[in-house]
Structures are given as C-alpha cells and as structure tokens.
Amino acid sequence: MNKREQLLKIFSHNIRGALSQTGIDFEQVQEIRLRIHAPLFICYKNKEYYVTRDGRVSQAEREAYRVSREDLRETMELIGSYSLYAYEDEIRQGFITIQGGHRVGIAGKTVTDGDVVRSMKYISFLNIRLAHEIKGCADQILPYIMQHGKVMQTLIVSPPRCGKTTLLRDLVRQISNGTDRTEGITVGVVDERSEIGACYMGEPQNELGIRTDVLDCCPKAKGMMMLIRTMSPQVIAIDEVGSKEELEAIEYASNCGCKMIATIHGSSMEDVKQKPVLRKMIEEKMFERYILLDSCGQVGHVAGIFDAMGNPLYHERRDVGK
C-alpha cells in the first residue's frame, strides 16, 4: 500500500473525496491539519495550502473546505480502526501512530484525574504528520562517532524540528546494517513515543537495520534496563532524554558496556550544560561525542561535532580533524 492509499483511508468520506482529487504527490506532503469549523490545511513542499471542496489546493481561504465535527468523529473512528479503546495510552499522550509510521497528533478537552491526563474528549484538532525517512543523512556524522569499529557514547543536541530524530534513525540504520568501513552492530532502540521506528502493530515502518531490536511505547529508563537484560545490545538509541531516571539509566547502561546514542533538546552546548543532571554527566565526560544541529540554511544542518572535552572536531562544514 503506497503513502497515498495509507493516508486517504484514515479520512472521513468528504475529506477523502477532496484530498483524492487534488492530484498532489503525497511523498511531498508534510502535514495535513484538521481543526473544527476551520479550513482544511495541507503543508505541501514546505508551503501551507487550503484544500477546496472540489479537490484543489488553493491559497484563497474562502474556497477552503471547512472541517465539521462529523468529519473529525469519522476520521478519529478510522484512525483508531473503530477501536479507540485500544489507543487509550496513545490518546493520553496526545498522538496515535498509524500504518506507514505517520503520526496523528490529537488535541481536544482533556479528562484529568488530579495531575494525570486520563483521557481526551471533544477531539477537535488533528495534525497528521507524514513520516519521512532520509536515508544517508548520517553519512557525514558516522565517521565521527565510530572508532576502530566501535560506537562512541554520543549525544545529539538540537532545537525542535531540526532533524535530530531523523539523524538518529539513520545512524541506527547504518550502525545496525554496517557500512563499507564498519561491520554491523546489534542495536537496541527504546522508542517511547514511536518516533524512531514508527512501529505499527509491532512492525517498524521506518528502516532501522537488520540488527536492531525495538522496544516500542516503553518508558525510556525502564526500556534501557529491559533491553540490557534481555537483548544484550552493544548500542542503545533513545530519543529526547531529559529526566533524572533516564540519565541514571544511561549511566547504568554505560557501566554495563553498552554505548548510548541519545538526543536532547538544546540550542547550544551551553544550553545543555544548564540542565543540572546533564551538566554532571558532561563534567564526568560520560559522552564521548556531541553533535550539535541547527536549522541554519536547511533542516538537519550540523553546526558542530565536539569530543568529550568540548573540543570541536567539526564546525560549520569546516573539518577541524578527527
């Protein structure tokens, strides 16, 4: 089933009709947004358009198809395969991963129990983000994080939407499969929010390599322990670390001989050092490599690569030496 078919089948009858007539290339679609009583938006080739009732993409709001509550209800029913009860945990977290690894962000009225979000009702806003793999985007990075065929403890630092998960995914794939210069290594992925592998019914929708084991929808700290005990990975990959428990689990994994590749939100090394627990790890030289991304010029631009001491190995496309 291609991307077009995978996507169209999750929409209500009316929206499906409009989208199917647009004739756009679904490979170039980044997002489709449904908001109650608001126009149907599509982010296509990095530009936002309205989808009209007669199935065109337009920049005139008056022509836009307006999303109704019935559209949202029907779409949610199809996204959840008529079984929203099976997605209670995902809805609590605010997203559902669908076939193809596409991610549906959900917003509405939350039902809380104290501080805990128990459920969500009146789901009125949906954001369908299409999965995009960029195979080969880690080619430039890989030589810096591998030494004598072994992976080095690596932290990818990046602001949101700068491509850190995409980079991590490709690193996992290449490390697992092996390259012309390196042999494949067993990798364990703890994919708490299904962003790395985008598993659908237990099957990674993104290619993560032939020696990769994925623990899907599992809290990171617990997942790392489970993988070490059960799958004996040589490398563990996790996305968006931050909590004390997660950093403690990284320390434990390192002591077990596992190498970590993790990502974290941050705009600079100084920014990361502001986080108390992480500062301690940096001071103790827990990580051997830091990869700093920004979106200067293009998404996934490598701003710098640093060693454990903070010395630049690569900076702004200028190779300072490995």
Place this chain on the structure above:
Amino acid sequence: MILEIIGSSFVVAGTSFLGFWWAANYKKRMEELGQIEHLMHMLYGEIKYKEGNFSESFQSIGTHCRGRIQTFSIELSNALNEGSGHPFFVIWANMIKRYWENSALTEEDKAIFISVGEKMGYLDKEMQLNTIQLFLTQIEQRQEILRKMLPEKCRISRLIGVLSGIFIVILLL
C-alpha cells in the same frame, strides 16, 4: 395395492425425514451458539490481554479457529481494515448477515448477535469487556434453555415427523 404401499412408504419416509431434520436443526443451533460463545470468549481474551484493536483481534482469532468462525473473523478484519467509512456496527451486521445467513440460529439469536456490535468500539477497554460479558451471559442463557428442552424437542420433532406421515397416509387411504 403395491403402489399404495410404496406411495405410503414414501410419504411416511418424507415426513419422518423432515422430523429428523428438524431435530438435527436444534442440535445444530446448539452447536452454533457454542461457536459464537467461543468467538466472543476469544475476543474477550484478545482485548483483555493483547489490547489489540478489532481488526488485529479478529485476524488473530481467525488464525486460531476453523470453519465459519475463521471465515467470519478474517473477512471482518479485512473489512475493518479497508476503511470504507461505514460505522463499525454496519460492517459487523453485514458480516453476520453474510456468514450466518444459512445457519440454524433463530432470528432472535441473530438479532442479539448483531446488537452487540452496536455497543462495541464505544468508550474504553472496560466497556468493551463488559459488553462482551453481557452478551456471553445472554448466549449462555439461551444455550441453557435450549439444552433443557433439547431432548424433548428432538423427540417431539421426530415423533411429529413419523406420525404426520402416518396421518396423511390414513387420510389418503
């Protein structure tokens, strides 16, 4: 005279066959209620332990069963996967009508089976389990009633079959 004897034999044999067929139908209904009970028990387990959606659950049930239940489960799973846009209960009802049409179930049995689909997919996991549990109780009650009456109903059906044949023969002669 010979023709009359042969004719009478055919009439008695025909009505007796109908009586025996009717009795067998009661047994078949009992079996089919058991099959539905089995299907819903499996669905209960799939939802409770695997927490899968309906499509996954019915696919899994289909691989563990045979006969009508297998076909019904796999076809239902495929129909749910198609994303036709029809509500769940419509797809559920259509599948029951298609795959249980030539069954020994009574119209009332089928109506109960169809009606359970109207409540499924609604709210949370607990709600699904309670709905299935309630349906299972209804099915068990129907089985219990049928089980108690089965020997008598079978005997009466067979008896009526034979006696009605004899009665027709007497009338004709």
